[in-house]
Amino acid sequence: MSHVRSASAAADAASDWQKVRAEWFARFKEEYERKVAEHPDVDWSDELAVDARHYRESWERIYARAYGPFDKSTSIPPMRYTAEPVPFDASEQYTLQIFCVKIKELRRGLQWPIHVFGLIAARDTIDHNRNMVFDRTRDDCQTLTQEDPYLLLTGPTRAVVVCDPVYLEAVLRVKGSTESEDEDLSFFTVPLTDVNRPRETCLITREYTSKLSTLELTFGYVVRSVEATIKARIVDGSWPEEDGSSARFTACTSSLKHNGVLLLDSGDKRRKMRVDADGVVGLSRRVVSVEFEGELEVSVVTFDGSNICSKMEAEIRFVPEEVGESCVELDVGFCKMEITVAWSCLSLSCR
Structure with a gap:
């Protein structure tokens, strides 16, 4: 008799589960059909794009009142604690360093070259706002080719601090003949970190496939780091006017020595060497994260287009500090440059 009761109870439980499952599926289908009707322009087969829209809805519900609109850029500057006194809650922190972003593959018949605009930003929990890494308008597209598919990065504007998950x-x-012909190349918001953080500085590469492309991101996870803001200034001589003169500035840390952050490459025709009235060189990127117990290496290579033998290379190593500035002068032949690094501890507070 007990066996009969057990079988009957199991059958009732299975029936109840089927009812719950059917009700859940019906609600899911109703919600899905409602969203499709409300957003006919959305490709619901692109899971990353759908998740990005859900992320925005959640963000606006949770953070908008405290941190402003979703498209706001971070108002926290670099060099936040370069000058003393430093608050008690500022110290070395775990950070992310974004090295490069590459459009690895095109899909659905899209052909090279492509003209790309839009943004890439990191969001940490200091203020939850966009920390811009790439930002171009439709009138200022970057042309990518199969031979050179890398985006020209200009950020982050301050160090990206890891506390809770960091989102990218x-x-x-992709720019079309008219605005109505523009298409989404990569549209997603994804977490770069979770509770299982690496215990040591390391390099990470990830791929994200959207409707029209696969984007490859290379970034570093940097433990117990400080923020370094780099400035280059010509202090003696001048930048040559001849065509072909160029400079390449890179920065790397001792723990990720073979992966440098490209600060400027004026030999690339897409980047121009800008020097203001005070001799300050307009670097494309200038903020990097450095392990406090490591080293920062800044490399400068210059080439004077008027002289085939005028290539000059120099490397400078800096020992990280928690506060203040370090400064070294370089002789690159036709001029002397001063490389200054402003050091800053990092805080998890937005105030």
């Missing part, structure tokens, strides 16, 4: 947001579009 990509809103990249």
Whole structure:
């Protein structure tokens, strides 16, 4: 008799589960059909794009009141604690260093070259706002080719601090003949970190496949680090006017020595060497994260287009500090440059 009761109870439980499952599926289908009707322009087969829209809805519900609109950029500057006194809650922190972003593959018949605009930004929990890494308008597209598919990065504007998950947001579009013909190249918001953080500095490469492309991101996880803001200034001589004169500035840390952050490459025709009235060189990127117990290496290579033998190379190593500035002068032949690094501890507070 007990066996009969057990079988009957199991059958009732299975029936109840089927009812719950059917009700859940019906609600899911109703919600899905409602969203499709409300957003006919959305490709619901692109899971990353759908998740990005859900992320925005959640962000606006949770953070908008405290941190402003979703498209706001971070108002926290670099060199936040370069000058003393430093608050008690500022110290070395775990950070992310974004090295490069590459459009690895095109899909659905899209052909090279492509003209790309839009943004890539990191969001940490200091203020939850966009920390821009790439930012171009439709009128200032970057042309990518199969031979050179890398985006010209200009950020982050301050160090990306890891506390709770850091998110990467990509809103990249391909320019068409008219605005109505523009298409989403990469549209996603994904977490770069979780509770299982690496215990040592390491390099990480990830791929994200959207409707029209696969984007490859290379970034570093940097333990117990400080923020270094780099400035280059010509202090003696001048930058040569001849065509072909160029400079390449890179920065790397001792723990990720073979992966440098490209600060400027004026030999690339897409980047121009800008020097202001005070001799300050307009670097494309200038903020890097450095392990406090490591080293920062800044490399400068210059080439004077008027002289085939005028290539000059120099490397400078800096020992990280928690506060203040370090300064070294370089002789690159036709001029002397001063490389200054402003050091800053990092805080998890936005105030």
